[in-house]
Amino acid sequence: MRVLSLVLALLGVTASALPPDPFLLQYAQTRQFNNGRPTSLRITPDARTVFFLRSPPTSSVMTLFSFDVATGQTREWLTPERLLQGAEETLTAQEKARRERTRTTTRGFTTYALSEDGTKLLLPLSGRLYVVERATGRVSELPTGPGAFDAQLSLDGQQVAYVRGNDVYRIDLRTRTEHAVTRGGTADVSHGLAEFVAQEEMGRMSGFWWSPDAKAIAFTEVDTREVEKLSVVDVMHPEQPADAFPFPRAGRANAKVRLGIASLPGNKTVWAKWDAERYPYLATVRWPAKAPLTVLVQNRAQTEECLLAVDPRTGATRTLLVERDDAWLNLDQRFPSWLEDGSGFLWLTERNGAPEVELRHPDGGLARSWVGPEAGFRHLVHLVGRTRTLYFLGGPNPTERYLYRMTSDGKASRVTQASAGPALESAAVSTDGALVAVSTEGPERMRQVHLLQADGTRVGQLPSVALEPPTRLQLDVRQVGAERFWSALVKPRDFKPGVKLPVIVQVYGGPTVTVVHQSLAQNLLSQWIADQGYLVVKFDGHGTPLRGRAWERALKYDVYGITLEDQVSALRALAAEVPELDLDRVGIEGWSFGGDLAALAALHRPDVFKAAVAGAATADERDYDTHYTERYLGLPQEHPDAYAKGSLLTYIREDRPIARLLLVHGTADDNVLFFHTLKLSDALLRAGKDHDVLPLSGATHRVTDPLVTARQWERVIRHFQSALRASAR
Numbered sequence: 001m002r003v004l005s006l007v008l009a010l011l012g013v014t015a016s017a018l019p020p021d022p023f024l025l026q027y028a029q030t031r032q033f034n035n036g037r038p039t040s041l042r043i044t045p046d047a048r049t050v051f052f053l054r055s056p057p058t059s060s061v062m063t064l065f066s067f068d069v070a071t072g073q074t075r076e077w078l079t080p081e082r083l084l085q086g087a088e089e090t091l092t093a094q095e096k097a098r099r100e101r102t103r104t105t106t107r108g109f110t111t112y113a114l115s116e117d118g119t120k121l122l123l124p125l126s127g128r129l130y131v132v133e134r135a136t137g138r139v140s141e142l143p144t145g146p147g148a149f150d151a152q153l154s155l156d157g158q159q160v161a162y163v164r165g166n167d168v169y170r171i172d173l174r175t176r177t178e179h180a181v182t183r184g185g186t187a188d189v190s191h192g193l194a195e196f197v198a199q200e201e202m203g204r205m206s207g208f209w210w211s212p213d214a215k216a217i218a219f220t221e222v223d224t225r226e227v228e229k230l231s232v233v234d235v236m237h238p239e240q241p242a243d244a245f246p247f248p249r250a251g252r253a254n255a256k257v258r259l260g261i262a263s264l265p266g267n268k269t270v271w272a273k274w275d276a277e278r279y280p281y282l283a284t285v286r287w288p289a290k291a292p293l294t295v296l297v298q299n300r301a302q303t304e305e306c307l308l309a310v311d312p313r314t315g316a317t318r319t320l321l322v323e324r325d326d327a328w329l330n331l332d333q334r335f336p337s338w339l340e341d342g343s344g345f346l347w348l349t350e351r352n353g354a355p356e357v358e359l360r361h362p363d364g365g366l367a368r369s370w371v372g373p374e375a376g377f378r379h380l381v382h383l384v385g386r387t388r389t390l391y392f393l394g395g396p397n398p399t400e401r402y403l404y405r406m407t408s409d410g411k412a413s414r415v416t417q418a419s420a421g422p423a424l425e426s427a428a429v430s431t432d433g434a435l436v437a438v439s440t441e442g443p444e445r446m447r448q449v450h451l452l453q454a455d456g457t458r459v460g461q462l463p464s465v466a467l468e469p470p471t472r473l474q475l476d477v478r479q480v481g482a483e484r485f486w487s488a489l490v491k492p493r494d495f496k497p498g499v500k501l502p503v504i505v506q507v508y509g510g511p512t513v514t515v516v517h518q519s520l521a522q523n524l525l526s527q528w529i530a531d532q533g534y535l536v537v538k539f540d541g542h543g544t545p546l547r548g549r550a551w552e553r554a555l556k557y558d559v560y561g562i563t564l565e566d567q568v569s570a571l572r573a574l575a576a577e578v579p580e581l582d583l584d585r586v587g588i589e590g591w592s593f594g595g596d597l598a599a600l601a602a603l604h605r606p607d608v609f610k611a612a613v614a615g616a617a618t619a620d621e622r623d624y625d626t627h628y629t630e631r632y633l634g635l636p637q638e639h640p641d642a643y644a645k646g647s648l649l650t651y652i653r654e655d656r657p658i659a660r661l662l663l664v665h666g667t668a669d670d671n672v673l674f675f676h677t678l679k680l681s682d683a684l685l686r687a688g689k690d691h692d693v694l695p696l697s698g699a700t701h702r703v704t705d706p707l708v709t710a711r712q713w714e715r716v717i718r719h720f721q722s723a724l725r726a727s728a729r
Helices: 002-010 022-029 080-084 093-102 196-202 521-530 549-555 561-577 593-604 626-633 640-645 675-686 706-726
Strands: 039-043 049-054 061-068 074-078 120-125 128-133 139-141 149-153 159-164 167-172 177-180 189-191 208-210 216-223 229-232 243-246 256-263 268-271 281-286 293-298 304-310 317-324 345-349 356-360 366-371 379-384 389-394 402-406 412-414 424-429 435-442 445-453 458-461 475-480 485-490 501-507 535-540 581-591 611-615 660-666 692-696
Touching (some): 022 521, 039 424, 074 128, 080 120, 093 149, 093 196, 120 149, 149 208, 167 189, 196 626, 256 281, 345 379, 366 389, 379 424, 402 424, 485 521, 501 521, 501 561, 521 535, 521 706, 535 561, 561 581, 581 593, 593 660, 611 706, 660 706, 675 692, 692 706
Parallel strands (some): 501 535, 501 581, 581 611, 611 660, 660 692
Antiparallel strands (some): 049 061, 061 074, 120 128, 128 139, 149 159, 189 216, 208 216, 216 256, 229 243, 256 268, 293 304, 345 356, 356 366, 389 402, 402 412, 424 435, 435 445, 445 458
């Protein structure tokens, strides 16, 4: 492509006249070559069948399939086209927002549920609900009316609850009659909906929960009347009104959330009682079969949380445990995880320096540590109650991830060696542990799903119809420098030892996320960039997870300082080992928090970074949401210096040079709103600093239009080519 671009430039043909780059277009049209791969696995209770969703290779519309373990046969159960019958899929504003929070980029069947007994499936589509009887294959639409979402089957499989508008409803599947569970919900005081920060920051996507006996439903009441309303405007359609929604900016009012328990069928509501002044955040709700309704509440600073058992008859609560951390507490929605017989629960803590899974007594007292801090715990997969066997994802190397099985005596072992070489694994396990589905990917292969028996014997592989990437990854993963930063280096396929090349740093850098992975899928775009004539590098510095509590919490009250300097230190350390890195020609690009750091690099360290592309950057942390921002910086009223250091505007001064900077932002972003880039651009203009702005019309925090994605990255490369070629020695 580089030679072609040069020839065309000499002929006077501009890049804008060219068709989209073939790889970029294919990369976007296939959702990074993920279309066609099985996802959303559900294993039936008898472990004989695995249900999954899969799209065609060049479409993001998901269809429901099943795989018969004994015969190896795959069956297509239901397609969205069959149900829609030519109609367009429509989504309510609430469902669009929910998909934005879950980063869902597919269409059709984006989610589904399998009943506890495995006899029926529940599928939402276009605001309607459908039930499939497995024995007969019969499909029936439930009489919900349009706009139903967040549908949940009761434990006995006889009822479905859902939200429509701002209230919770249920349908009895035997009589097919609908009943209102809550009434009077409004946009300002809703019932059964998770508020913005619950979805975006806590990982709590739902606002209601069935009781185990299906005789009650717990639900949230979310009062946003005091929350500031922000607006997203479709700038391409000025005739349409702005979409206003409650967005709690740091230091300002949050939604007021309480938990009601509605007994059925009378819907008499009892409200759970806790000290909401001390613990305003309702973080997690659990209602297990043989244990109490359990809620986790947090203080606003997120330095203390209280696990409560709720009496659904009176709303009274009793404390099971209190967890504290001087910096902040990380949430994991899989915890608490009650044992099947109610004899205790699993709890996740970092008080001993790293994630550790504890077994707690029913009253909250500590029984013992089950998965120690040395295990590199990442994700709870399943607990087989009968045998007390725990499946989890983890491992000591942050760039890899494997499935482990741990027995009740504390002995851990890898479940499978199916992943040859370094890999990233995820998994689903049948209720009794008889069948394990391991999804695995690595630096030389895209994701595959293998089926294993409990003893590790392979019994099948879920079929993929995905297109495979037309490239091999030139990836080098190592630790560098005195801090042993994990680094990834992607070289161009025509790399020549001894020849210096300009460098692109791809950065995120923020808490909860690592970017150095042994993965082809997560480095495909890096390889394309490298093949344009660059060495592409990624680094995981302080503030990122998986290297212990102290490493992650080093950025408390200063999310930018050590984070950016770690990128500089790691870059220089890698250059000491790889002399082909030309440190006189370094660019940096990132999105979201990575966009913040890319912009900061341009403003604060132009001595190191000659060019930057900042996507969806937050101009000022005071304008981002409460639960995320205050976790790391505290309240702006109490820590003004932290917020001054956390504002990109602080670093814009007339007497300071900046690197060549391109700002990219979706105009419909409701997470980091478009006004952040406008505010940043305005400050740069007033300071006399040249820069470029690329608005992506109608794009949200995720850019899903394939053509826009291709053109965006073409523009990014032109920016770096212009800046870094011009700064060559």
